[in-house]
Amino acid sequence: MIQDLLGGFGVVLEPMNLLILASAVLIGFVGGALPGISGVILVVILLPVTYTMEPTGAFMMLTAIYASSVFSGLITAILYRAPGTPEAVMTALDGYPMTQKGEAGKALGIGILSSAIGGLFGTVVLIVATPMLADIALQFSSPEFFALAVLGLTVVASLGGNLILGIIGVCIGLVIASVGLDPLTGQTRFTFGSLHLMSGVNLIPVIIGLFAISEVLKRCQEGDVHLGNKAFSIRIFDWPVFRQIRTTLLRSSLIGTVIGILPGIGASTAAMVSYSETVRWSRDRTRFGKGAPEGVAAPEAANNAAAMGALVPLFALGIPGSGTTAIILGAFIVHGLTPGPTFMTGNSELIYAVFVGLLIVNLLILVLSKPFIAVLSKLLDVPYSVLGPIILICCVIGTYSVQNAMMDVWLMLAFGLAGFLLEKINFPLVSIILGVVLGPIAESELRRSLAMSRGDASIFLDRPISAVLLAIALLLVAGTLLRPLLRRRRDARTEAENA
């Protein structure tokens, strides 16, 4: 591993790759901080651009945007009580009161330091845990891979929104994934006589349509958001403050990483759990919600650690731990790569370059965030009448460029309109992507497993690992179904006690 890691440093420290990383960090900062754009949308828009790049640079870029956009959501959460990302919601709870007390610079400094430490902690665990998990997974066969794909699909249970809608979304994605030639028999399915559809529906028009085009159309219906300028001075390294938050940083980084690794639980939950734990462990709980430094440190360390932790199941097992990692998994598939245990052994240079890249990204957050926030105050008022057309042009040209096919652009527009309309009923769009990305793996492994057992479906329960994975998937779905019932019962009991 040490040798692979040194090789990774060698790749990342090439001037071109360092330039890619620094640009990606700045792009991610913009994604997390500017209203109207998000890290996910930037990853989606840049997906076609990376198609022409060499895979190592492409994935260093995409993962760096992902990591830095999780960090930059804290800026508007602290300054304006308007989180740039869902992961930064809890940061506003104590960050904004600090701004009201005239301590915006101190709160931002704590947020930056906590994000970097949480991110570094999560990345170290990622580097250590991924090869270990992949080694175990090397013994997997088709039934285990099918069970893994099912477990990946149950991530839908944690996406928020209604579970039935989420599973319908997964089914829609699975049907889209079955378009084209059947991989085992060569029979065409749902192609409607189109030669273009014989090779299946390309992932890029689906992802760009559902996430970028639908978002632009949604923003066209809403008014623009303007953020006024604020004056503050950031101090990142403040020894007395660091002493005050160091235990919180360690605990929250650990909680965040563990939650991130678990499939189906995202960085937002990690931030929430670590905030609650920090309050629970505090000697003076009354300070929280009124501008306690630990209240900023806990969610920021946890959400950045969780974002890195979520990459462990992605690289080691090939299953996404969250919605954004489902899109990153899609990016790998677009590049003709399938993450998983065998991928680790055959592509160690790429994997370790990405790992080292993430280490450097978390250090770059410390270096670049201060000047970025100073520049950001001048960028905050870019109107959507400028951003909107540029995003649309990138989507159209980018989608066309992947296969030089106008058909892909039409598909993208159709998915964009569908995504826009589906958002009107709070439909979890990521569920469709999960289905499209994991569908081919699930189908082929299911058919191979049944071929192995001569059609006996009990093979999935006879093999302990696949049985355990399927049980976890079932528990995740059952937990989501039972949680509202338990909450209602608890609320009713509390009301009865109060009465």
Next chain:
Amino acid sequence: MTARLYAFAAITALAGLSLLWLALQLPGSAEVTTLVGPRTWPLVILILMLALLALMVALLALRGPDQFVGSDETPPEAAAAVTPEDAAVAHDKAPATGLRYLGVLAATIAYTVAMSFTGYLPATAAFAAVVTVILGERRPLRVALTTLIAVLLVAVLFDRLLSIPLP
């Protein structure tokens, strides 16, 4: 919301039934050399989807639309963290017609068609200018600036730097 949910269920069920009919035309396991034929997987998925749509409609009729909005899933502390926003945050009024998205969508379709006839540069310039105006910008200098940025982005990034063949 109820009408939208029913509309979603109806459209998805219609599409699902059409695809189910197509799936039934595919060869089954007995007609191919593999143990599981190309029909099985899409058939199972489509039947599951149609069953879930039926369940959704039943729940919608019995318990109403609130269960599909998922508002009770937001923990109170998270909701408290972001309300109300700072006074320095200003929201523009939503456009009066609410149909601006249709204009943008129509312009994007026109752009996609026009690119094949005029080439990417004139089409991109016209598209950027038109969408900027649709999105509410009226100052000629800003419209011109957005158009220039868009054209330079496509010409320099996609054409020159990435060498992507454009129409």
